[in-house]
Amino acid sequence: MSRLMLALSALVLALVAAALVIGPANAPYGDSLAALFVDDGTPLTLVMREIRLPRAILALVIGASLGMAGAAMQGYLRNPLADPGLIGVSASAALGAVLAIQTGLAAAFAFGLPLAALAGAVLGVLLVLALAGPRGASITLILAGIVVSSLAGALTSLVLNLSPNPFAASEIVFWMMGSLADRSMDHVWLALPLIALGLALLATLTRGLDALTLGEDAAQALGVDLTRLRLTLVAGTAAVVGASTAVAGTIGFVGLVVPHLLRPFVGARPGALLWASALGGAAMLLAADILVRVVLPTKDLKLGVVTALVGAPLFLHLIYKTRRQMA
Amino acid sequence: MTLLSVSGLTMERGKHMILRDVSFSIGKGELIGLIGSNGAGKTTLLRAVLGLLPAAGHSSLATLPQRARARQAAWMPQAREVAWPVSVERLVSLGRLPHLGAGQPIGRTDRAAIDGAIADMGLEDFRHRTATDLSGGELARVLIARTLAQDTPLVLADEPIAGLDPAHQIQTMRLFAGLAVAGRSAVVSIHDLGLAARHCTRLMLLGGGRLVADGAPGDVLTPDNLTEHFNIIAHFAQTEAGPIFQPLDVVGMD
Numbered sequence: 001m002s003r004l005m006l007a008l009s010a011l012v013l014a015l016v017a018a019a020l021v022i023g024p025a026n027a028p029y030g031d032s033l034a035a036l037f038v039d040d041g042t043p044l045t046l047v048m049r050e051i052r053l054p055r056a057i058l059a060l061v062i063g064a065s066l067g068m069a070g071a072a073m074q075g076y077l078r079n080p081l082a083d084p085g086l087i088g089v090s091a092s093a094a095l096g097a098v099l100a101i102q103t104g105l106a107a108a109f110a111f112g113l114p115l116a117a118l119a120g121a122v123l124g125v126l127l128v129l130a131l132a133g134p135r136g137a138s139i140t141l142i143l144a145g146i147v148v149s150s151l152a153g154a155l156t157s158l159v160l161n162l163s164p165n166p167f168a169a170s171e172i173v174f175w176m177m178g179s180l181a182d183r184s185m186d187h188v189w190l191a192l193p194l195i196a197l198g199l200a201l202l203a204t205l206t207r208g209l210d211a212l213t214l215g216e217d218a219a220q221a222l223g224v225d226l227t228r229l230r231l232t233l234v235a236g237t238a239a240v241v242g243a244s245t246a247v248a249g250t251i252g253f254v255g256l257v258v259p260h261l262l263r264p265f266v267g268a269r270p271g272a273l274l275w276a277s278a279l280g281g282a283a284m285l286l287a288a289d290i291l292v293r294v295v296l297p298t299k300d301l302k303l304g305v306v307t308a309l310v311g312a313p314l315f316l317h318l319i320y321k322t323r324r325q326m327a
Numbered sequence: 328m329t330l331l332s333v334s335g336l337t338m339e340r341g342k343h344m345i346l347r348d349v350s351f352s353i354g355k356g357e358l359i360g361l362i363g364s365n366g367a368g369k370t371t372l373l374r375a376v377l378g379l380l381p382a383a384g385h386s387s388l389a390t391l392p393q394r395a396r397a398r399q400a401a402w403m404p405q406a407r408e409v410a411w412p413v414s415v416e417r418l419v420s421l422g423r424l425p426h427l428g429a430g431q432p433i434g435r436t437d438r439a440a441i442d443g444a445i446a447d448m449g450l451e452d453f454r455h456r457t458a459t460d461l462s463g464g465e466l467a468r469v470l471i472a473r474t475l476a477q478d479t480p481l482v483l484a485d486e487p488i489a490g491l492d493p494a495h496q497i498q499t500m501r502l503f504a505g506l507a508v509a510g511r512s513a514v515v516s517i518h519d520l521g522l523a524a525r526h527c528t529r530l531m532l533l534g535g536g537r538l539v540a541d542g543a544p545g546d547v548l549t550p551d552n553l554t555e556h557f558n559i560i561a562h563f564a565q566t567e568a569g570p571i572f573q574p575l576d577v578v579g580m581d
Binding site: 224 | 374377379393394396397398400401402403404406408409410411412413414417418421422424425427429430470473477
């Protein structure tokens with residue numbers, strides 16, 4: 001294991017520990033961790049096991065999902081500006097969730113919202129595949145993704161526009177900002193299998209993405225099955241991003257910024273970037289979720305807002321650096 | 328032994344016939360120059376032979392499974408695409424992908440092939456440079472090295488020497504000729520008929536998607552073929568210094 005991977009793993013571990021001990025309960029750190037492992041009959045065990053643990057696990061796996069999916073998408077499209085939302089999965093998952101809130105399905109049934117979001121993600125990805133076709137150049141996938149994203153975005157706006165109920169409308173708006181607050185272990189069990197499947201699929205793309213450094217023609221001549229690569233990429237991304245959006249809402253910038261930040265540390269190899277970005281994404285989301293709790297603990301600051309606030313200046317810095325290199 | 332046999336390869340795109348009934352076979356130890364004017368179908372032929380484009384007819388490479396094909400033939404596309412700022416060494420080592428199982432690290436044979444290819448293309452000093460920072464000609468040499476590292480019996484290269492300086496053009500053609508001497512074979516599409524005449528053991532002339540001439544350079548670069556398919560007249564002589572070919576004038580272009 002390379003030094004980068006060790007350093008990132010250590011960072012993620014430290015952030016998981018921090019995410020577990022930092023919170024409004026303000027219990028001593030040692031007591032908190034002890035209460036997680038040993039049920040001492042105090043409410044602290046409940047706080048640790050039912051509130052902070054699922055939150056930390058979700059931040060870890062969703063961050064890893066967004067990071068790896070972003071790296072895979074950038075590698076496949078050979079474009080550092082690609083992000084996992086590009087194929088329309090997050091927009092269509094959000095549409096599903098918004099419909100669940102609007103129709104009252106979310107209130108009627110505990111998993112109404114995440115299941116509706118997953119259904120939206122599945123429909124969105126099927127539509128993208130139908131539009132883009134199983135084979136062909138990567139540009140068709142981008143175009144299909146843009147079509148589905150904008151369609152889902154337009155329908156979401158339509159729902160908001162026609163919403164007779166201002167409470168539902170504000171709930172929708174806040175849900176779309178993305179958050180990990182008040183998620184339970186049930187959310188973890190819903191998202192985790194899909195995320196594990198998706199990460200496993202994306203992790204198989206290493207060789208193919210490395211070969212694609214030379215372009216689609218050369219990659220194919222190196223024995224890479226581009227049709228299979230594309231299908232695996234879309235299925236893997238849909239699984240991780242669909243599941244993530246279903247339980248946490250839309251969280252932007254992680255999939256865009258993390259691969260970009262880590263690329264120089266892996267010698268720009270798109271294959272090696274996959275797991276590095278998974279760890280980096282996990283670290284970024286854990287850190288952002290800690291920030292949400294520390295900065296404005298009483299205001300329910302939304303996670304997606306923080307990742308965008310942190311991500312945009314980071315990205316600006318990268319653009320500035322690139323510009324200097326080009327000059 | 329034949330490394331490649333192609334028969335009746337035909338491709339239509341809309342009303343246009345891009346390839347018409349192309350048949351040939353390639354044995355060991357040949358350096359074949361694929362020549363023809365712009366749009367004659369050279370790139371299409373090479374891609375169809377590899378199975379990268381669907382075409383009617385038969386190509387022994389296109390029918391192989393993808394991994395097996397990648398061990399049989401290496402392909403250098405004309406577009407010198409390198410998407411990420413990887414080092415020259417890493418780029419060349421991509422040529423070893425068809426020889427490695429999933430997750431298998433680079434072994435001793437792979438290392439030898441990579442080092443050999445880097446040495447063959449005179450890239451020792453560039454080994455740790457970033458590929459995307461190189462000049463066009465330098466990058467072309469790196470991509471040729473990548474193709475050589477694949478260590479296949481057959482190499483197909485689309486205009487590999489375009490954009491190289493004269494010394495590296497000659498060196499690269501000698502290198503391909505060296506592959507042929509060692510029992511491998513190479514097909515290179517090439518516009519420089521002088522270099523083609525000097526270095527290739529065989530020329531294949533494409534005109535309008537048809538293989539109109541196939542044989543020794545002297546038999547293919549006839550005045551009639553040059554006028555009909557290249558619209559030029561040229562001086563072509565066998566001298567003590569080898570064959571010398573120099574285009575002189577344009578004919579028949581309105």
